[in-house]
Amino acid sequence: MNEVTAKEIETKLSAGQPLTLIDVREVDEVAEVKIPGSINIPLGLLEFRMNELDKTKEYTMICRSGGRSGQATNFLENYGYKVVNMAGGMLAWEGPTEDLFTKNNTPGGKSEDSAVTPMTAGEVAKKVINKEKFFILDVRNEDAFADWKIEGENIQYLNSPYFDLLDGVEEILDQIPTDKEVVVVCAKEGSSIFVAEMLAEAGRDVHYLQGGMKAWSEHLEPVKVGDLKDGGAIYQFVRIGKGCLSYMIVSNGEAVIVDATRMTDVFLDFAKQLNVKITNVLDTHLHADHISGGKKIAEAVNGTYWLPPKDATGVTFDYEPLEGGRVITVGTSKIDIQALYSPGHTIGSTSFIVDDAYLLSGDILFIDSIGRPDLAGLAEDWVGDLRETLYRRYRELAEDLLVLPAHFMIIEELNEDGSVSERLGTLFANNHGLNIEDEQEFRQLVTGNLPPQPNAYQEIRQTNMGKINPNEETQREMEIGPNRCAIR
Amino acid sequence: MNVTKVLDAKGLACPMPVVRARKTMKEMETGEILEIFTTDKGSVADLTAWAKSSGHEMVDQKEDTGVFTFWIKKG
Numbered sequence: 001m002n003e004v005t006a007k008e009i010e011t012k013l014s015a016g017q018p019l020t021l022i023d024v025r026e027v028d029e030v031a032e033v034k035i036p037g038s039i040n041i042p043l044g045l046l047e048f049r050m051n052e053l054d055k056t057k058e059y060t061m062i063c064r065s066g067g068r069s070g071q072a073t074n075f076l077e078n079y080g081y082k083v084v085n086m087a088g089g090m091l092a093w094e095g096p097t098e099d100l101f102t103k104n105n106t107p108g109g110k111s112e113d114s115a116v117t118p119m120t121a122g123e124v125a126k127k128v129i130n131k132e133k134f135f136i137l138d139v140r141n142e143d144a145f146a147d148w149k150i151e152g153e154n155i156q157y158l159n160s161p162y163f164d165l166l167d168g169v170e171e172i173l174d175q176i177p178t179d180k181e182v183v184v185v186c187a188k189e190g191s192s193i194f195v196a197e198m199l200a201e202a203g204r205d206v207h208y209l210q211g212g213m214k215a216w217s218e219h220l221e222p223v224k225v226g227d228l229k230d231g232g233a234i235y236q237f238v239r240i241g242k243g244c245l246s247y248m249i250v251s252n253g254e255a256v257i258v259d260a261t262r263m264t265d266v267f268l269d270f271a272k273q274l275n276v277k278i279t280n281v282l283d284t285h286l287h288a289d290h291i292s293g294g295k296k297i298a299e300a301v302n303g304t305y306w307l308p309p310k311d312a313t314g315v316t317f318d319y320e321p322l323e324g325g326r327v328i329t330v331g332t333s334k335i336d337i338q339a340l341y342s343p344g345h346t347i348g349s350t351s352f353i354v355d356d357a358y359l360l361s362g363d364i365l366f367i368d369s370i371g372r373p374d375l376a377g378l379a380e381d382w383v384g385d386l387r388e389t390l391y392r393r394y395r396e397l398a399e400d401l402l403v404l405p406a407h408f409m410i411i412e413e414l415n416e417d418g419s420v421s422e423r424l425g426t427l428f429a430n431n432h433g434l435n436i437e438d439e440q441e442f443r444q445l446v447t448g449n450l451p452p453q454p455n456a457y458q459e460i461r462q463t464n465m466g467k468i469n470p471n472e473e474t475q476r477e478m479e480i481g482p483n484r485c486a487i488r
Numbered sequence: 489m490n491v492t493k494v495l496d497a498k499g500l501a502c503p504m505p506v507v508r509a510r511k512t513m514k515e516m517e518t519g520e521i522l523e524i525f526t527t528d529k530g531s532v533a534d535l536t537a538w539a540k541s542s543g544h545e546m547v548d549q550k551e552d553t554g555v556f557t558f559w560i561k562k563g
Contacts, residue, residue, distance in 0.1 A: 044507070071501075078499065141537035163506045163538040187530045191503040477529055 010095035067193035119207035121219035128152040129418035162191035216241035252331030260293040284362030286311035288375040289454040289483040308348030316466035344386025345371030369486035370433030399425030492520035
């Protein structure tokens with residue numbers, strides 16, 4: 001979408017350029033204040049009146065804050081019109097205005113209305129990590145909200161579906177605080193802008209979540225977890241909206257990535273910033289809750305992609321078999337990534353010990369929960385492997401290893417800096433799933449009391465095997481919702 | 489099915505399919521059926537939830553190559 005600032009429009013108009021301005025606000029809004037000479041076509045009527053427009057001319061779209069006019073710009077572009085959006089709308093306009101009642105022209109002066117401003121997923125993530133108090137008005141339908149929402153320790157919520165607010169926001173106004181920041185949230189952002197503008201008209205300053213829950217699901221927050229003995233470092237990428245954790249291990253100009261998500265640019269850009277070359281990309285197992293970016297990154301950097309062969313029986317592409325006892329070196333100094341065969345969540349699940357200090361546990365062991373064995377349909381078969389891994393193989397490891405899992409389930413698992421990690425010894429003491437002495441009771445816990453399966457988990461597994469190739473939009477839809485890889 | 493009105497909301501993103509459905513429904517009589525076409529995946533759950541919350545009945549729905557069709561009876 002093409003955008004221009006209010007200032008640029010003001011400059012062009014005062015220089016006498018013949019611009020055609022279309023204001024898509026409602027008639028009564030335009031009556032109060034408008035840019036002289038602009039034409040009013042309310043957004044809802046645009047599709048019926050667009051035949052009045054000329055495809056050879058350029059139009060500038062205007063509304064209150066730039067939200068509705070942005071929708072109008074996209075809509076007209078789809079029909080082949082030449083359109084640009086005036087960013088920020090009338091709220092950003094400081095040039096001359098007129099109103100319909102008095103026809104009094106004012107020489108300038110910004111509208112005194114309350115404001116709608118976008119808030120990015122990254123800004124919301126910072127608030128969650130800093131445990132800030134704020135208010136979320138989630139306008140998705142009640143099922144979507146109950147299934148998955150922005151989690152935070154000090155967030156206050158109101159779920160009121162946008163379709164119940166089409167007549168106005170008066171009914172919920174007294175439930176929305178004036179002493180906290182308010183963020184309106186929906187699936188993609190369209191409905192949240194719609195509701196946020198109504199709230200602004202009622203005198204409230206509000207934000208909307210830019211890109212909606214889709215952007216929230218895709219946001220990655222890189223956090224440094226610790227140093228390596230030779231001067232390298234290990235970074236965790238916290239996908240805060242979905243609970244996925246990826247890793248980059250860096251040493252002497254080289255990097256290894258573990259459990260990458262499909263937002264591959266984030267990893268490639270991060271490696272570029274650190275000025276390191278990605279040599280190897282590993283997946284601890286065949287994921288069922290999110291689409292792996294591992295293969296794509298390996299191809300982009302001409303590196304090696306590793307996958308446990310027992311998880312890869314249906315995989316359609318070439319990979320390097322990741323097996324117990326293999327050592328992968330990062331950089332010129334020796335930093336071993338030892339692969340440790342640790343089946344249970346999947347039959348091939350592999351853990352890594354990095355630099356004798358970090359245990360990347362994949363989906364076998366989490367901070368406050370353990371991996372579920374049923375997502376490939378074989379809970380009864382794999383429960384024994386899971387018990388063997390957690391109660392024997394992991395018991396043989398050093399207790400001061402820092403456990404770095406592939407997921408977190410609840411926001412309370414985040415440390416102060418937003419990272420997710422804990423000493424193995426502490427988990428042996430505190431994690432309920434590691435403290436069930438009776439094997440029968442353990443079997444009952446991990447096979448009898450399973451949470452719902454992740455959204456589209458079978459299609460996600462097939463995508464990760466290379467059997468299907470959905471487009472990006474479909475991949476986003478498939479990943480909607482929490483990860484649900486654990487049992488508490 | 490005895491369809492009274494047809495609404496083509498293909499290509500429209502949230503909230504427009506529900507906004508248009510609601511507007512069209514206002515012009516209809518109780519018991520009449522509105523047929524709606526959409527392409528936005530979010531419209532499936534939202535039209536269902538909207539119909540329920542407004543007292544209409546979702547009589548049937550289907551998906552065919554990316555186009556969703558709904559039949560909603562006015563309550």
